[in-house]
Amino acid sequence: MIKEELRELAQRDLDGDLTEKEQQRLKTALRGSDAARREYDELKGLVKSLSSVKVVDPPPHLENRIRASLRGEERASNPFPSWLARIREALDKPRPSMRFAAVFAGGLVVGALLLLVLDGPVRSWNVSDTDAAGSLAVQVGSIPIAAEGVKGTVNVARTPTGRDLTVNIISDSPAAVRFSYNPTQLTVSSVREIATSGGEMKIHAGLVEMTHSTLTHCAISFSARGDADVELVVVPATGQPFTTTIPIHR
Amino acid sequence: MIEISDTEAVRRCRAGDQKAFDVLLKRHERMVYNLALRMVRDTDDAADVTQSVFIKVYEKLDGFDERYKFFSWLYKIAVNEALSHLERRKREQRLDGIDAAEEEEETVDDELVERDQQIQDGLMALKEEHRALIILKHMQGLSYEEIGQIMDIPLKMVKSRLYSARQQLKDQLKRKGMSLA
Numbered sequence: 001m002i003k004e005e006l007r008e009l010a011q012r013d014l015d016g017d018l019t020e021k022e023q024q025r026l027k028t029a030l031r032g033s034d035a036a037r038r039e040y041d042e043l044k045g046l047v048k049s050l051s052s053v054k055v056v057d058p059p060p061h062l063e064n065r066i067r068a069s070l071r072g073e074e075r076a077s078n079p080f081p082s083w084l085a086r087i088r089e090a091l092d093k094p095r096p097s098m099r100f101a102a103v104f105a106g107g108l109v110v111g112a113l114l115l116l117v118l119d120g121p122v123r124s125w126n127v128s129d130t131d132a133a134g135s136l137a138v139q140v141g142s143i144p145i146a147a148e149g150v151k152g153t154v155n156v157a158r159t160p161t162g163r164d165l166t167v168n169i170i171s172d173s174p175a176a177v178r179f180s181y182n183p184t185q186l187t188v189s190s191v192r193e194i195a196t197s198g199g200e201m202k203i204h205a206g207l208v209e210m211t212h213s214t215l216t217h218c219a220i221s222f223s224a225r226g227d228a229d230v231e232l233v234v235v236p237a238t239g240q241p242f243t244t245t246i247p248i249h250r
Numbered sequence: 251m252i253e254i255s256d257t258e259a260v261r262r263c264r265a266g267d268q269k270a271f272d273v274l275l276k277r278h279e280r281m282v283y284n285l286a287l288r289m290v291r292d293t294d295d296a297a298d299v300t301q302s303v304f305i306k307v308y309e310k311l312d313g314f315d316e317r318y319k320f321f322s323w324l325y326k327i328a329v330n331e332a333l334s335h336l337e338r339r340k341r342e343q344r345l346d347g348i349d350a351a352e353e354e355e356e357t358v359d360d361e362l363v364e365r366d367q368q369i370q371d372g373l374m375a376l377k378e379e380h381r382a383l384i385i386l387k388h389m390q391g392l393s394y395e396e397i398g399q400i401m402d403i404p405l406k407m408v409k410s411r412l413y414s415a416r417q418q419l420k421d422q423l424k425r426k427g428m429s430l431a
Contacts, residue, residue, distance in 0.1 A: 011413040045430035050388035058283035066304045
C-alpha cells in the first residue's frame with residue numbers, strides 16, 4: 001500500500017469512517033510498517049487529547065450582558081410597541097371590520113406619537129423600576145441610533161442627581177462615539193465600559209470619546225447642576241455622523 | 251419553563267415571546283463561548299464574539315429556515331463571527347504595529363491547564379479555517395455532513411481539509427515537544 005493511501009485510511013479510521021474491509025487493510029498495512037504504526041498512534045493520541053480539552057464555563061455575567069444588549073437591539077430595530085405592530089399587521093389582513101378598527105386605532109396612535117415628539121427629543125417614555133446599572137435610576141426614554149453601518153440605542157434613565165445614559169452600538173467597521181457637554185453645568189460621576197471590541201476611551205472635561213470599536217456597550221452617569229444638554233455624536237467609518245441632543249435635568 | 255425544542259423556541263421567539271430566546275441563550279451559550287474561545291483564544295474576546303453571535307441570531311431569526319437544524323445555523327453564525335473577529339484583530343494589530351505572534355504569547359489564559367495550552371498554541375498556528383474544522387470535529391463532536399453545512403464546503407473537501415489540518419497540528423505539537431503517543 002502506498003504511503004498516501006495508508007495515511008488516508010488512518011485518518012478516516014480516526015473518524016470511524018472505514019468499512020470492515022478497509023479496516024482490515026489498514027491493520028495489515030500497519031503491521032508491516034513501524035513508521036506507519038507510529039504515525040497512526042500519534043494521530044490517535046492527538047484526537048484523544050483534543051477531545052479531552054477542558055470545556056470552559058462562560059463568565060457568569062455574560063448571559064446578562066447579552067440580554068442587556070438584546071433589549072437595546074429590540075428597541076433599535078422596533079421603535080414601535082408590540083400593540084402598534086399588531087395594528088400594522090391587522091392593516092395587511094383583508095377583513096374590512098378589522099381594517100376599519102386598525103385604521104381608527106392607528107390614527108389614535110399617530111396622534112399620541114405626535115404629542116410625544118412635540119413634547120421633546122426623547123421619543124418614548126417607559127417607566128421601569130431599575131436600569132442597566134442596577135441603581136435606583138428610572139428608565140425614561142430610549143433613542144435609536146442609526147448611521148451607515150451602525151445600529152444601536154441610547155437608553156436614558158433618571159437618577160436623583162441627573163441622568164444615566166446606557167449606550168449599545170454595533171457597527172460593521174470601527175466607529176467613534178462622542179459625548180460632549182458643558183463641564184460647568186454637568187459632571188460625569190462614572191463611566192463604565194460594559195463591553196467593547198477593542199478601541200480606547202478618552203475622558204476629558206466636557207468630552208467622553210470612544211474610538212475604534214465595532215461593539216460598544218457603556219454606561220455614563222451625569223450629574224447636573226441645573227438644566228443642561230449632552231450632545232451624542234456617532235461617527236461611522238463612512239457616511240454621515242448621527243447626532244442627537246439629550247436633555248439632562250437635576 | 252417546560253423543555254421545548256430549539257425549533258419550537260425559535261417559533262415562539264418569532265411570535266414575540268422573549269422568554270423563548272432565553273431558552274436558546276441558556277442552552278447554547280456555553281457551546282458558543284467555547285467555540286469562540288478555541289478560535290480566538292482570549293477570554294474577553296470570546297465573550298465579545300459570543301455576545302455578537304446571539305445578537306446576530308436574534309436579528310436574523312426571521313430568516314432561519316426550519317428545514318435545517320438550529321444548532322447548525324447557530325454554529326455557522328458563530329464560526330463566521332469568530333473568523334470576522336480574527337480578521338478585525340489582525341487589521342487592528344497591523345494598524346498598531348503589533349506582531350500577532352507576540353500578542354498571542356501575551357494573552358495565554360491562566361484557566362487552561364498546561365496540556366490544553368499546548369494544544370491551544372498548536373491550534374493558533376493553524377490557518378483559521380483549519381482551526382475551525384478541528385474544533386468542530388474534535389471539540390464539538392460534529393459529523394462531516396454538519397461541518398460541511400456550517401463551513402459551506404462539500405463533504406469531500408471537509409475530509410481532505412480535516413486530514414491536512416490534523417496532520418499539521420500533529421507535526422506542530424511534536425515540534426513543540428508534546429508527546430502524543
